[in-house]
Amino acid sequence: MGERMFVPLMLAPIFFFLIFFYGYPTLFNFYNSLTDLSLLGLKQGGAFIGLRNYVELLSSKDFYRVLWNTLFWLTAVSVALRIVLGLLLALLLNSATLRHYRLTTASRLVLLVPWATPPIVAVVVWRWLLDGRQGVINKALEGLGLIDTPIAFLANVDTIWPALITIIAWNTLPLVTLTFLAGLQSVPPELHEAAEMDGANAINRFFHVTLPHLMPTVVVMTLLLIFWTFNNFVYIWLATGAGPGLFTNVLATEIYIKGFIDFELGFSSAVGMVMAAMMAVFGILYFRFVALREFREIL
Amino acid sequence: MAGLSLRGVTKQFGSVTALTEIDLEITHREFVVIVGPSGCGKSTLLRVIAGLEQLSAGEIYVGDQPVHRVPAAKRGLAMVFQNYALYPHKTVAQNMGFALKMAKVRRDEIDRRVVEAARILQIEDLLERKPRQLSGGQRQRVAIGRAIVREPKVFLFDEPLSNLDAALRVDMRVELAKLHNSIDATMIYVTHDQVEAMTMADKIVVLRGGRAEQVGSPMDLYHRPANAFVAGFIGSPRMNQLPATISAVSSSGVSITAPGGLELSLPVAGHDARPGQPVTLGLRPEHLTVGPQSGGTSLDLDVYVTEPLGGETILYGHIGDNSTLVVKVPGGTDVGKGQRVPVGVVPAMCHLFTEDGTAFTPLHTNDKVERIGASSS
Ligand SMILES: Nc1ncnc2c1ncn2[C@@H]1O[C@H](COP(=O)(O)OP(=O)(O)O)[C@@H](O)[C@H]1O
Ligand SMILES: [Mg+2]
Numbered sequence: 203m204g205e206r207m208f209v210p211l212m213l214a215p216i217f218f219f220l221i222f223f224y225g226y227p228t229l230f231n232f233y234n235s236l237t238d239l240s241l242l243g244l245k246q247g248g249a250f251i252g253l254r255n256y257v258e259l260l261s262s263k264d265f266y267r268v269l270w271n272t273l274f275w276l277t278a279v280s281v282a283l284r285i286v287l288g289l290l291l292a293l294l295l296n297s298a299t300l301r302h303y304r305l306t307t308a309s310r311l312v313l314l315v316p317w318a319t320p321p322i323v324a325v326v327v328w329r330w331l332l333d334g335r336q337g338v339i340n341k342a343l344e345g346l347g348l349i350d351t352p353i354a355f356l357a358n359v360d361t362i363w364p365a366l367i368t369i370i371a372w373n374t375l376p377l378v379t380l381t382f383l384a385g386l387q388s389v390p391p392e393l394h395e396a397a398e399m400d401g402a403n404a405i406n407r408f409f410h411v412t413l414p415h416l417m418p419t420v421v422v423m424t425l426l427l428i429f430w431t432f433n434n435f436v437y438i439w440l441a442t443g444a445g446p447g448l449f450t451n452v453l454a455t456e457i458y459i460k461g462f463i464d465f466e467l468g469f470s471s472a473v474g475m476v477m478a479a480m481m482a483v484f485g486i487l488y489f490r491f492v493a494l495r496e497f498r499e500i501l
Numbered sequence: 502m503a504g505l506s507l508r509g510v511t512k513q514f515g516s517v518t519a520l521t522e523i524d525l526e527i528t529h530r531e532f533v534v535i536v537g538p539s540g541c542g543k544s545t546l547l548r549v550i551a552g553l554e555q556l557s558a559g560e561i562y563v564g565d566q567p568v569h570r571v572p573a574a575k576r577g578l579a580m581v582f583q584n585y586a587l588y589p590h591k592t593v594a595q596n597m598g599f600a601l602k603m604a605k606v607r608r609d610e611i612d613r614r615v616v617e618a619a620r621i622l623q624i625e626d627l628l629e630r631k632p633r634q635l636s637g638g639q640r641q642r643v644a645i646g647r648a649i650v651r652e653p654k655v656f657l658f659d660e661p662l663s664n665l666d667a668a669l670r671v672d673m674r675v676e677l678a679k680l681h682n683s684i685d686a687t688m689i690y691v692t693h694d695q696v697e698a699m700t701m702a703d704k705i706v707v708l709r710g711g712r713a714e715q716v717g718s719p720m721d722l723y724h725r726p727a728n729a730f731v732a733g734f735i736g737s738p739r740m741n742q743l744p745a746t747i748s749a750v751s752s753s754g755v756s757i758t759a760p761g762g763l764e765l766s767l768p769v770a771g772h773d774a775r776p777g778q779p780v781t782l783g784l785r786p787e788h789l790t791v792g793p794q795s796g797g798t799s800l801d802l803d804v805y806v807t808e809p810l811g812g813e814t815i816l817y818g819h820i821g822d823n824s825t826l827v828v829k830v831p832g833g834t835d836v837g838k839g840q841r842v843p844v845g846v847v848p849a850m851c852h853l854f855t856e857d858g859t860a861f862t863p864l865h866t867n868d869k870v871e872r873i874g875a876s877s878s
Binding site: 390392393396397401402411415 | 586
């Protein structure tokens with residue numbers, strides 16, 4: 203048997219899974235999105251209504267607010283924040299000072315705590331910390347004299363997104379930091395020494411040696427965070443239930459609300475399809491910037 | 502101009518002492534090679550000079566300026582790293598110009614100096630490439646170019662040729678020597694390869710266990726090694742070192758007996774030597790001759806391995822009580838495995854060391870030794 207036969211054979215199981223667990227459900231979902239299927243009428247099925255769900259979705263003002271929440275607050279701000287903070291934290295952990303006092307390992311262990319916390323536990327803990335009446339954070343701020351009246355962080359529209367992003371960052375920043383830390387530790391020390399001899403100060407060395415070395419990691423991490431965050435449901439739903447009202451509604455919660463609270467499964471499927479299309483764009487970017495380069499290295 | 506002077510340089514890593522009180526005077530434009538086995542502190546010494554490591558004690562002067570408290574960038578030294586340490590995402594030109602850019606030199610001036618250095622190293626057509634698009638030898642040139650561009654007072658090389666294949670290494674050795682002749686700078690070069698040391702150095706520093714065992718010209722070290730370690734390290738194949746015993750001491754020298762019934766009177770100063778004292782006899786393979794001996798002393802060698810190298814052949818054999826002796830003979834010599842051949846020893850070419858390795862001082866004048874050495878090699 204030649205290699206020509208061998209390769210497709212080895213790939214066959216993967217394609218089998220892709221077709222049955224992704225391809226088929228996607229097509230089924232797409233069909234549903236073209237009907238007025240209701241959760242209460244699953245047995246009799248929905249009537250075919252063409253693109254009406256999509257027209258309704260794309261012409262509603264609410265959709266663009268949900269889109270803004272998803273793309274700007276949930277994804278852009280939280281991803282950018284975690285990339286920057288992760289980088290700073292990794293630099294701090296990798297600093298000669300921490301290494302000198304042998305604190306690197308200890309701080310890495312501390313970092314694992316939030317990461318090992320399941321999202322549901324994280325959200326519950328933070329809801330309690332941020333609580334408007336009993337919350338430790340309010341108590342502390344009052345104690346320090348920084349505020350007079352308690353702030354209901356997860357209800358106040360001015361603080362709710364920052365509070366949500368804080369929870370997400372607390373839970374997932376460690377992974378970003380540890381990934382960057384591994385990247386930092388793989389910078390060949392001679393490069394820094396060569397730059398030092400070339401007269402580069404710490405800032406120059408960061409921009410001319412460290413950052414270029416870390417760039418591939420930053421790109422991959424950014425794209426992965428976008429994947430994980432863009433379609434994330436858990437944090438928003440558990441922390442605010444998309445509220446107050448629908449103030450923090452995002453695409454993932456919108457699918458759930460439309461499908462399982464408003465019972466409009468057909469419409470919910472249409473939202474899902476739009477979301478999938480947007481994910482596909484990120485997927486293409488990932489393929490273009492990461493996977494393709496890796497393929498080229500293998501081939 | 503810029504000589505370099507080390508005074509009592511000591512470096513400790515925690516409880517490990519990597520360098521112990523190194524004293525070294527290097528004059529302007531000198532090519533100094535620091536040589537020694539792996540782990541002896543060569544890199545550490547270079548890094549201390551460069552300013553990449555703080556010294557634990559001692560002083561370093563460039564010219565008459567103390568620099569041991571000056572940061573690496575301000576010492577006016579350039580270093581070529583063993584694995585080149587080129588900035589992987591920068592082009593060759595950017596790599597070479599980086600130090601000047603950091604020093605805020607004008608753009609056109611940077612370009613001029615980069616092109617000039619590239620011309621010297623014949624890498625002008627590589628300027629726009631990235632390091633990963635270069636061969637090992639080309640990377641090496643870029644690394645050297647990066648140092649040249651800065652017009653440093655002193656070049657520091659840490660085993661720069663060890664990653665190149667044998668043929669390229671010989672070429673680069675010649676090129677470095679040429680470069681040294683053409684530019685106005687001092688060079689300090691670290692290697693574990695005694696051939697590199699012998700061929701390139703004006704002055705060799707032999708390092709062992711963080712101590713300078715001997716400092717001198719290549720011929721000094723070859724003909725007058727201060728101790729058995731230097732004698733064994735310099736020269737290829739290694740010097741034979743045989744256990745021997747002093748039989749008599751006189752004003753004209755020291756008589757010894759060695760394995761294989763060898764009796765020799767060596768023209769070295771006896772000083773505190775006394776009969777019966779165990780010593781080490783040093784015989785360089787290239788100073789032994791094979792064949793019927795007209796005069797002098799000879800011993801019988803039972804050859805068990807021959808290594809024909811073309812121009813010369815290395816013989817490995819036993820003498821007397823199974824001591825091994827290595828002899829280098831001209832390529833055409835007709836000696837085979839299993840043969841017993843007479844080997845001639847010239848007393849003036851022998852070295853003698855005390856039990857702790859210190860060399861006995863030769864009695865005759867230095868030029869005589871060198872003349873004999875030159876004619877026999
Ligand atoms: N950063 C360091 N920390 C601890 N020990 C070191 C360090 N650098 C070198 N050493 C020790 O110093 C000695 C000399 O090392 P080095 O200068 O690298 O040797 P060489 O270059 O001659 O092979 C070795 O015993 C090595 O283990
Ligand atoms: Mg070394």
